[in-house]
Amino acid sequence: MVKSPLNSSIPSSRVVLTTVVSAIGTLALLPVRWPGMELAGIAPDWPLIWVVAWSVRRTPWQGLIAGLALGVLQDALVNPRLGWWPSHGLSLGIVGFLTALLQKDRLIQEDFISVALIVFAMAVIAETVMAVQWTVSGQRPLGQIWLDHQRLALASAILSSLWAPLVYVPLSRLWHSD
Amino acid sequence: MAVYLQTTQAWLVRELYRGLWGQRVPDTRLTDARVQELEIQVQELQTQNRQLQQLLDYKQKMPLATVAAMVVGRSAGHWWHQVWVGEGSSKGVTPGTVVVAPGGLVGRVLDVTPHTSRVLLVTDPSSKVGVMVNRSRAMGVLVGQGTGQAVVEFFDKNPDVKPGDSLVTSPFSTIFPPGIPVGKVESIDWRAMPAPRATVQLNAPIERLEWVLLHSYGQKSAELLHP
Incomplete structure (x- = not known):
């Protein structure tokens, strides 16, 4: 039986430190474009992969809070002003919440292939949440938002799911090794 | 005789x-x-x-100091088109500084740290640049499309423009100096409402930028930079 982090004692400082560093690391990867990592000018959504890896074996609320925190930090990298809207916090928060809601024991095995599949679906959901936020805020023409959404969601989902094991496997070892 | x-x-x-x-x-x-x-x-x-x-x-009389800077990062969100460049306020770069590359206009600086600046590219959908057809002086606004191309929305119902015309920044722009090359008209949609729209192929290689030039072009109020 897998030991849930909820029941375990306080995690060691090594685990906490690696968790924080890896989360910030995914943000630091965002402005980078290495060859082969780009599809139609779009890079993998590293924070999304991290949030999925985090939420896979946690409660929905833990997923929500992690997604919110990481998303708000991502906002700081793109929004020119201190704007909360449209926010990656909302999209990643929803992603964390939904990932944790999935009944993985019953539905799918927890290996990196199913995690890649979850990342694929969650990338589409995350871009949809962003598109809905753009639509509600009315800053851009409606037709263009949903045209962009198709392109971004597909490219982001393909790339992120391909690169998901790179983030998921080490983190999974770290959190669930004992 | x-x-x-x-x-x-x-x-x-x-x-x-x-x-x-x-x-x-x-x-x-x-x-x-x-x-x-x-x-x-x-x-x-x-x-x-x-x-x-x-x-x-x-x-x-306004200082037009030029700083060359390397592109150190691309935008950190899929819905934004920005680049980070490796020079900032320590070299006199301010928000509103005009960014050009070989070929023409790239964008403008949104905010700065001591050694980096965040540049809003002309391909970002929130970017709007006043442009003019070089040949006929027809005016319009260049709006980013989130892809490598941009679109000009003309003011005039029947602008004098045809495919192949080159575009420069408009003399009426308050954010950009006049006459910077922008791109070439690829095609024109005459049925667009409320006025014709032209698809523009940008001159500068926006997708593969490595180095850019930063031109200080006067101080701008925050209102102008964030409409």
Whole structure:
């Protein structure tokens, strides 16, 4: 039986430190474009992969809070002003919440292939949440938002799911090794 | 015959010459008139030029310092088109600094740290640049599309524009200096509402930028930079 982090004692400082560093690391990867990592000018959504890896074996609320925190930090990298809207916090928060809601024991095995599949679906959901936020805020023409959404969601989902094991496997070892 | 010519001092020949060549006189008068007209036009243009240069002087007094900077990062969100460049406030870069690359306009600086600046590219959907068709002076606004291309929305119902026309920044822009090359018109949608729209192929290689030039172009109020 897998030991849930909820029941375990306080995690060691090594685990906490690696968790924080890896989360910030995914943000630091965002402005980078290495060859082969780009599809139609779009890079993998590293924070999304991290949030999925985090939420896979946690409660929905833990997923929500992690997604919110990481998303708000991502906002700081793109929004020119201190704007909360449209926010990656909302999209990643929803992603964390939904990932944790999935009944993985019953539905799918927890290996990196199913995690890649979850990342694929969650990338589409995350871009949809962003598109809905753009639509509600009315800053851009409606037709263009949903045209962009198709392109971004597909490219982001393909790339992120391909690169998901790179983030998921080490983190999974770290959190669930004992 | 010879005696006749001698005694009349070739009267007849001179009269004949007069008849043959005398017609040229009104011609030279016409040319003179044309020269005078042109001279007046030159004077007029010189006066206009002097006035325009006085206006221009006022603009050129603003510092147009140039800093070369390397692109260190691309935008951190899929819905935004930005780049991070490796020079900032320590080199005098301020929000609103105009960014160009070989080929033409790239964008403008949104905010700065001591050694980096965040640049809003002209391909970002929130970017709006006043542009002008070089050939016909037709004006429009260049709006980013989130892809490698951008679209010009013309002000005029029936602008004088055709595929292949080159676009430069408009002299009426308050954010960009006039006359920076922007791109070429690829196609025109004449049925677009409320006015025709042209798809533009941008000159600068926005997708593969490595180095950019930062031109300080006066201080801008925050309102202008974040409409």
